[in-house]
Amino acid sequence: MDGLGLLRCICDETRFGILEELGGGEKTVGQIVQKIKRDQPLVSHHLRTLKECGIVSSRNSGRNVMYSISSRHLSDLIEQIRKTSHEMNDVCCVR
Amino acid sequence: MDGLGLLRCICDETRFGILEELGGGEKTVGQIVQKIKRDQPLVSHHLRTLKECGIVSSRNSGRNVMYSISSRHLSDLIEQIRKTSHEMNDVCCVR
DNA sequence: TTGTCATATAAATTATAATTTATATAAACT
DNA sequence: AGTTTATATAAATTATAATTTATATGACAA
Numbered sequence: 001m002d003g004l005g006l007l008r009c010i011c012d013e014t015r016f017g018i019l020e021e022l023g024g025g026e027k028t029v030g031q032i033v034q035k036i037k038r039d040q041p042l043v044s045h046h047l048r049t050l051k052e053c054g055i056v057s058s059r060n061s062g063r064n065v066m067y068s069i070s071s072r073h074l075s076d077l078i079e080q081i082r083k084t085s086h087e088m089n090d091v092c093c094v095r
Numbered sequence: 096m097d098g099l100g101l102l103r104c105i106c107d108e109t110r111f112g113i114l115e116e117l118g119g120g121e122k123t124v125g126q127i128v129q130k131i132k133r134d135q136p137l138v139s140h141h142l143r144t145l146k147e148c149g150i151v152s153s154r155n156s157g158r159n160v161m162y163s164i165s166s167r168h169l170s171d172l173i174e175q176i177r178k179t180s181h182e183m184n185d186v187c188c189v190r
Numbered sequence: 191t192t193g194t195c196a197t198a199t200a201a202a203t204t205a206t207a208a209t210t211t212a213t214a215t216a217a218a219c220t
Numbered sequence: 221a222g223t224t225t226a227t228a229t230a231a232a233t234t235a236t237a238a239t240t241t242a243t244a245t246g247a248c249a250a
Binding site: 028029030040041043044045047048062063064065094095 | 225226227228229236237
């Protein structure tokens with residue numbers, strides 16, 4: 001993958017929210033839905049996208065599906081994005 | 096700024112291209128236009144966005160305007176995005 | 191002071207992606 | 221087997237952003 005591809009995949013509000021949740025460890029779809037307060041089909045849809053891009057992995061556990069960030073490098077990157085952005089005073093003009 | 100704001104601002108193809116060019120040091124608008132092969136008004140438009148978000152800075156030099164990445168943290172981040180993405184085998188499904 | 195080069199701006203258009211709504215699947219419990 | 225719970229999928233809608241086209245500004249040189 002290239003840099004732009006990775007960015008494109010994580011720069012959506014719902015997807016970034018999911019990744020921030022998964023930064024705290026693996027979670028079920030239902031747990032993510034509760035945390036980020038978005039509709040279940042929407043969360044499932046974005047989890048699928050993240051998975052197809054190799055950013056998250058999943059495993060079945062009974063009737064639940066547990067999702068997690070697929071590599072340490074990726075969770076470190078999410079963290080660095082958070083840090084770098086907080087060091088900036090500006091408000092981003094892009095919405 | 097927050098993580099999502101920063102991502103939103105850099106996840107566009109043209110803007111990411113500009114930032115990759117500026118990673119090599121400050122450049123004029125014309126130099127960027129040549130390098131990334133996009134129309135001048137388009138490049139100016141995106142440079143403005145990047146500047147308003149505090150991601151690039153500019154200074155005048157005669158009739159040229161020189162742009163550069165506004166902090167070391169940011170250029171490091173661009174580099175880490177590049178690295179992390181290259182470690183992934185997947186092709187991103189988001190376009 | 192006129193012409194040219196470099197850059198910027200604004201409006202119109204086009205492209206792209208997110209969300210909602212409705213429904214399907216699949217596992218576990220009764 | 222039938223019901224409930226958890227998750228997934230697909231189509232339709234809506235929202236958002238990128239690009240193009242046309243034009244303006246501002247600095248410098250002739």
